[in-house]
Amino acid sequence: MHETIPHWLTKQADLAPDKTAIELDNGHCLTFRQLKDQSQSFAKKLAQAGITKGTHVGILAKNEIPMVAAVHALSYLGAVGVLLNIRLTDEEINYQLKDAEVSLVLTSDHLKEGTEYFQAETIQSFSEIAALEESEVSLCNELDLDDTFTIIYTSGTTGFPKGVIHTYGNHWWSAIGSALNLGIHENDKWLVPLPIFHVSGLSTMIKSLIYGMQIFLLEKFDESIVHQAILHKGVTIVSVVTVMVQRLINKLGDNHYPESLRCLLLGGGPAPRPLLEKGKARNIPVFQSYGMTETASQIVTLSPKDALEKIGSAGKPLFPAQLKIEQTSKDDLVGEIHVKGPMVTKGYFKNEAANNKALKTGWLATGDLGYLDDEGFLFVVERRNDLIISGGENIYPSEIESVISGMDQVREVGVVGKKHETWGQVPIAFIVVDSQSISPRDILVYAEKRLAKYKLPKEIYFIDQLPKNASNKLVRTMLLKSLE
Template sequence: MMNTCPVREGTARWPEAEALTFAGRSWTYRALDGEISRWVAALQARGIGAGDRVALLSTNHASCVFLFFALGRLGALLAPLNARLTALELAPLREDVAPRVTLALGSLMDRLPGSERLETWADGVKEPSLACEPLEDSAPRVVLFTSGTTGRPKGAVITEGNFRASARCSAANLGAFPAPRWLGTLPLFHVGGLAMLTRCAYEGGCLILHDRFDVEAVNRAIDVEGVTHASFVATTLERVLNARRDRPMPESFKLALIGGGPVPTPLLERARAARLLALQTYGLTESCSQVTTERPSEADGRTAGPPLPGLEVRITGPEGQVLGPGREGDIEVRGPTVMAGYLNRPEATRETLRDGWLRTRDMGMLDERGRLTVLSRRTDLILRGGENLYPMEIETVIASHPAVQEVAVVGVADARWGEVPVAFVVLRSGHAFPEDLDTWCRRSLAGFKLPARFLAMEALPRNAMGKVERTVLRQRLVAS
């Protein structure tokens, strides 16, 4: 199927509708189309064409939006790099991308030697370009590097069809909503941020883009700027509710997607009391964001929901056999949102994509209604004396303690058992470290699942996508 730029389509259909806001500025679809056309001309002047790659190092900025859509009009690819990485970590990623041009936000240019300043890069253009090549569904649009919490990151190639299918499948689950206004606090170097950007463009909506998560700015956008949809993790959801002092959400706000793992039941109850519909999700870069999401009419916070309409999820055993409801195994995904493959990694691509199924290497199970419970990311699994321990299961129990703000469980080597779980605990303000955590866990967990130690922390280390950096926690244990 051939597709044209959604902003160009939007300009023809609703030219004066608001498409983007950032740092006090606003662009209608007509104005955004004009900015993108300037960037197309700047890219053409540098010889950028179909198949070429442009590397980008930036926090959220309006210029990232202009660049993303401009590259699409030329059939070129964007390779957004994680803005939290060091120069040493970025160097091999740029080498993998082999970009024709490298752009960076002014404050980050020193991390990418030879990069050009993003904010002013298209300023010299005198005549915009109306070029807008149609794209096949199979046309690559971005190279997104996995978070790299274990090993060297791999660049997942996400296509035009992946983005369109992700938006279509998500809308089928959430229900039709004309001109949504999505809060853009997720980074645009992350699949979640780009999925929101493209979803808005396909649906004639507006992205309320923030350069970072600031809880006061978030609540102002919800209360004053008419935000209808947002994406949070449990910690940011709690910060929003705390800052509001549980003040109810305005009627204009419809729902929030929650990623990054299960939400403690008390927090979900707080959200619902504040008229905030929080839908738990499961997704990954290689599937262009969401795979499963709770249905708005059935959300109970117990699972990550069923597959989005148009996607399939199955659970497989060690020999590849498909397992029935209630059986624990590997999560596999099939559908039009699954990536084309890994850049320059044919062996890794063949290992991950088999017979049309994406092997996520995450562990989970489906219930009788087809809803997914995620038990563990594959690399987080703890093997204790031959028993599989799932950190998420242990974390859910500990997080339900009234003194606990958040928790992460990792495995540490043990001479007797091979591995044992250790819990890193962040306490709520004003609470002393609870002496009854072990007893609390014994009420819900078998003895072999109990953490060997509970360690207090001021905050959990997280990467730019908000995921807990468990490798950092393991290193702290080894060093202690």
């Protein structure tokens, strides 16, 4: 028997119709009732355009209210949203459109011109759909937790990206797990600077409905706007990645944020320890977390009582989740992270090979390496594919990056393994600096006090910027190619 719940937007609009659901940085606000009305109207117009239950609809947009309404509209029709990254090339977009069997692409008005080479049956802007007549169609008043709601493609740093299926239940349990850890406060306002087309932004948008919580929605991250929102607009939680924390700490200087800020929820990979220590010194509540598209956002997170004490840890599994470390031998401390829980995807869209490789008896093999300390806290070490093996020793690029990033002159670091006749591989570093008054020798002098000799970069290159993919993740293979 499938579990169903009332439609979460309809329910929240009934419980708190006049409460603000979304606030923009220009001061414009939308209540839950207004968001429901706008989403239901858009759903009826999508029905007029031929969208029915099970239709796969691509959405290409920045963070904006029409995008939020479009995602909710699909849920009222039982259609599936395929969220597209606006930074992708036409070729990458077309791969996803074909793979996900998308029949209609919805896009922001200002992005419509750039879709001429998209290979989709129909491409419509939000305004073009909004101009249609409403269809006389029955909208869903319940959500089946087993039904597919969204598909988001992995970033594809290696191989082709895979379409991660998210059910309503995945999103529901992700929200419940987070609430049981962070709590829900009456005055909460969650700032969303991360794209809704990524799982972090999407999951916060859904949490808003389940918690009855206001979100402060930004089109993109701007440290000045975020800084001012924390100081003057009552923001209590902010979703961030490492570079955002760096910029906010720099912006804050020697000052302090108000006690009303209770969480900077940090995702997107292990953060450099020096950065976390800077945050702690300023009493900034940085909560490291661990999650991925496949887990519908965070699945491991530090708790409020541990955030400033367990520096470097991602925390413990959220209440509905389980975690284990699959070690290659009993003597190994580090192993592959496996996770299980109702927020974990049921699989990749029409990709049996990937499903068989990653999902076994309910456990997801993440491809990430980590270990548990004596108290059961997770420390994420590296992507398995990024591991450097030099003379039989395992070297984790993130460890070297964390150390070097502790230098004030260094903005970003990328470390990769380079083939070596004697050692198999050796680490080399690519560094983006804020000041030119630093030499490779300065970096090695600093690093050799903090790293074993075999971990020291054997070559150091200064570059203007690190190569990153559309999800803003470092593409290490491109660093190696730059040497060819």
